[in-house]
Amino acid sequence: MFKITFKLSGGGDRTVLAAPSQNLLDVARSAGVSIDAPCGGSGNCGKCRVKLLEGELDCEKSRHIDREEYESGWRLACVSRVVGDAIIEIPAEATAYQDSLSSDFTARKRDFGGIIEMQKKLSEAGIGFLRAFKTIIVELDEPTLEDTMPDNERLSRYLYDKYKPDYVGIPFYVLKKLPEVLRENNFRIKCLIEHSRSRLTIFEVLPPDAEVFPCGIAIDIGTTSVSAVLVDLERGKMLSGVSAANQQIRYGADVIHRIVESTRPGGREALQRAVVQETINPIIRHMCKEAKVPPSAVCRLSVASNTTMNHLFAGVYADPIRTEPYVPAFFETRPIPAVMVGVEANNNARIIITPNIGSYVGGDITAGVLVTQMWDSPEMTLFVDLGTNGELVFGNSDFMMACACSAGPAFEGGEIICGMRAANGAIDEVKIDGETMEPTIKVIGDEGQKPMGICGSGLIDAISELYSCGIINSRGQFVREGRRIRRDKDGAARFILVDREETATGRDIFLTEVDIDNFIRAKAAIFSAIRTMLSSLSMDVSVIDRVIVAGGIGSGINIENAIKIGMLPNIPIEKYSYIGNSSLAGSYMSLMSREAYDQTLEIARGMTYLELSVVPGYMEEFVAACFIPHTDESLFPTSGE
């Protein structure tokens, strides 16, 4: 056995023993050191860069580490094997892709702002706000030798008398502690209750002065990021919001890798643990701490996510999703008890799962459609959700059709050497001077935050600007020379966005032709999916009244640039709007309103699902879209001005 010491970027060391030729990524995991591996440890993504400070590693060559870097100790963890004692530095960017609890509620208005809007809309649309959860003070007569009614019956009698429900529910775990809580507080206690549809259920019994009230949590489980908000259910007030990396990411960047991992022995439990114990529970604890309430006050939860994510979250066998005929275990489920999934909340809390539409169009899209209100509008609406999977919904109150396309992880920074998700340190806006080729960037985070990488919205800008300035051609190849363009000895070029002196990592932030090609394929997937879906309805983009773009790929995307590069159809820009994380907003609506939840059932049941791969001509459409803006330039008459 060899001794491997990891020096963490935040300070601190972790030392573990490792067997000869053990994979360094596995050694790090066994030491509890998280390292990004969105490609699943295949050496492809280059996110698991670590620095060898002392000792030796047996390491494969990688296009992600150049000679100079190799000599100064840089290695990819996933292709390194232990051959002796070693000391390894874990740089901050090795966990940038999955930084945990990255940002708090106020700092991330772009994620949570949509929800505040949503709350306004809910009341305007007359959708009932859930007022069923309440805090009440119960004052019981103390028992005497003449009145020996048991605690359970005594409390029920009081509630029947006072609130006149048809049914009083005192769950078993409440009954277990009721005698103690009553006697410690002289039979005067605080109860958290749900009182709706003539049922009154007690969620918690507490001392009368406990500062606790019933809360709810809405969650969006994305393949890459998990976002959540904590709400005071009694007053309808938002208390906290958090976004964090989905810790499943170490099992691969996309849903297919995750499903494959889940079918290994113990895999289903490991994947569930990663998203529940390692992602959602820390989020819940963080938000509850911020709002000064215990997790046991969380009486109701709502989850919106893609079909694979909600299967793995619930611990349901997901393998059939990825093999023909692509059949999931469920579209709809009844609310699942939080305790059965291991989510930290009240013992009686249930989790609503927004219903799925197809194997690759999940509850996150149902939630998004709910938010768009396209189901209630005569306007022909195109809803585009950008993420590792791109999903489209088209239609209005008469009909709706959905399809999914595999955009790959480029929108979330995957498969881009300097890519990262839209977290602190991500470049999310880029402008390039046509003459000097000097870029101007905007970085997510507090003032003075140095850039660490580039996220989806930054990529759209960068590539659009590179093209507009004539730095790259239609195929994404560099066609100008200058200080910002560097070529290695094979002639492969990169565009330096930020010099190493100005980055947080001390390494250049750049885009290569491979990066640009990966991105072009992502945008082509979206555009060709839109064209294919419309043509399957014998329509074209001229029928579109509005386009609603969603997805947490940055601080809002520059629609003009997205049109310029041929990602979105070339229709008047006024028809476009960007609504941020619509999955979280829809999850929030389902949490707060039974009518909204019922509407998600309607939406999912009424949706027509189009399997793109079986539509003739789809592949040709995709290939034709793999240019900037498109092989058919007539589709983008205003582009490239």
Added chain:
Amino acid sequence: MFKITFKLSGGGDRTVLAAPSQNLLDVARSAGVSIDAPCGGSGNCGKCRVKLLEGELDCEKSRHIDREEYESGWRLACVSRVVGDAIIEIPAEATAYQDSLSSDFTARKRDFGGIIEMQKKLSEAGIGFLRAFKTIIVELDEPTLEDTMPDNERLSRYLYDKYKPDYVGIPFYVLKKLPEVLRENNFRIKCLIEHSRSRLTIFEVLPPDAEVFPCGIAIDIGTTSVSAVLVDLERGKMLSGVSAANQQIRYGADVIHRIVESTRPGGREALQRAVVQETINPIIRHMCKEAKVPPSAVCRLSVASNTTMNHLFAGVYADPIRTEPYVPAFFETRPIPAVMVGVEANNNARIIITPNIGSYVGGDITAGVLVTQMWDSPEMTLFVDLGTNGELVFGNSDFMMACACSAGPAFEGGEIICGMRAANGAIDEVKIDGETMEPTIKVIGDEGQKPMGICGSGLIDAISELYSCGIINSRGQFVREGRRIRRDKDGAARFILVDREETATGRDIFLTEVDIDNFIRAKAAIFSAIRTMLSSLSMDVSVIDRVIVAGGIGSGINIENAIKIGMLPNIPIEKYSYIGNSSLAGSYMSLMSREAYDQTLEIARGMTYLELSVVPGYMEEFVAACFIPHTDESLFPTSGE
């Protein structure tokens, strides 16, 4: 630390390290060696006799160990302390009081025979037998690219189409494995379902050839013994029955000791573990093995027990039961999920708890009253349940009154030096020749079973015979001399029932004056309670049309003898009947019939509870009854013939 080795009666050793002056009973427990301690380790009961083979113990003197025994190594474990290495022999009788899984179904007809009767009665009385549980074979269309309905919806659709329920319930744990079970069996599976009141719920999904069917378990949790039967719910067939000691017994013989133990830190969990993990789960595994079904086939359970027992079983805080004003946490509870109590059964199984009547008249009595059918009869009926607590119910279809009296553990062999519960090796019938004073005994168990002690029914016989033969007087003192009577140097006498040469333990089986006195107080508690309850109604024993005696104190008690000693009222013997373990029979009825369960709610709600201790004159009645048969001999005109 010293090395203590226990040599077990069944063969085998256990060795553990013990601290100086550690209590030997605690050391034994830490080694996983069970030793009876019905008195809670206070040195009173003398059940924890062990034999010191090598080494030393620091041991208090005890009336239970005479000089000769002490010299040959006998010690009471509960008053012995470790002072060096030692080797200790654990004799069979040290666990006789709590022998586990003592008897199987067929060998214990007296316990389970009542249930077979019950099944007849159920159908005669037109009480509906629960036919809701069924095994069905489901054949689904395999999904194709044209029919991609998810598994959950596919199964629901099939069940709605075929069985036309209003509601199909597929619990979450079934959903989790459904995709695998469907695909491993080409979409042809076996389901265990409950289909009643237009609800269809799936309890289990299995391969089509699995030999599994829905089962139910009825349980009687007594303070001393736990009995249970396993039933095929589909065909209404009894499959197995088991009776075992309640492993809580090591925390004390009576409910008060148990409650006190449960209030210590971790005590509630320990008491629950003792009855669930160490008593009920082994019973379930044993019965399921015998019937060749997995515990996951157990879809429904029913529990009848006294109020303290059902609180401790459910893990509910029980302390208020034992302190004024004696208020339990519940009379009624909704069915409790088996998983929440830790009972091994189907994940969706619920446990019905027969409702309690008062703090000291529990669901076991409600179940017993159900069995007597006194609630449906004009006959004035007295129901007597003999156990550590004696409970009485008097009344008919117009009214019913219940009360409890503390008889102490004598009926179940406690506080009697050679007493034991009605298990293999217990003397359960005794006759004594008036001239020779030679006893004739009957022993529970297979032919050739040597006696180990005496149980409740044997004690009634023995004391009645000792009195009839003039061997003891009205106060229970020995007044004859002979070979069978032995006196120690203080003049204290004992009657030798069986010589040591003929016992399984190699020790005499005898009764002392202290034993007889303990028993007289037990029978006096019963008789005075009957008198007090009737006089509180301005009635006397002449109004009684029938007396129904229940309790697992032996193979049926000799009523004539019980009357002779003044335990039961002196009314014509034809009015008496003995129905065995009515708590188990009533638990079984509740399991099998919703009408029966509803009837238990009616019985408990309609019952008047009489707190004996507040009735004037009760103590005087008790003192007057502490004679054989009674100070007022006019109450027993036919006695002593």
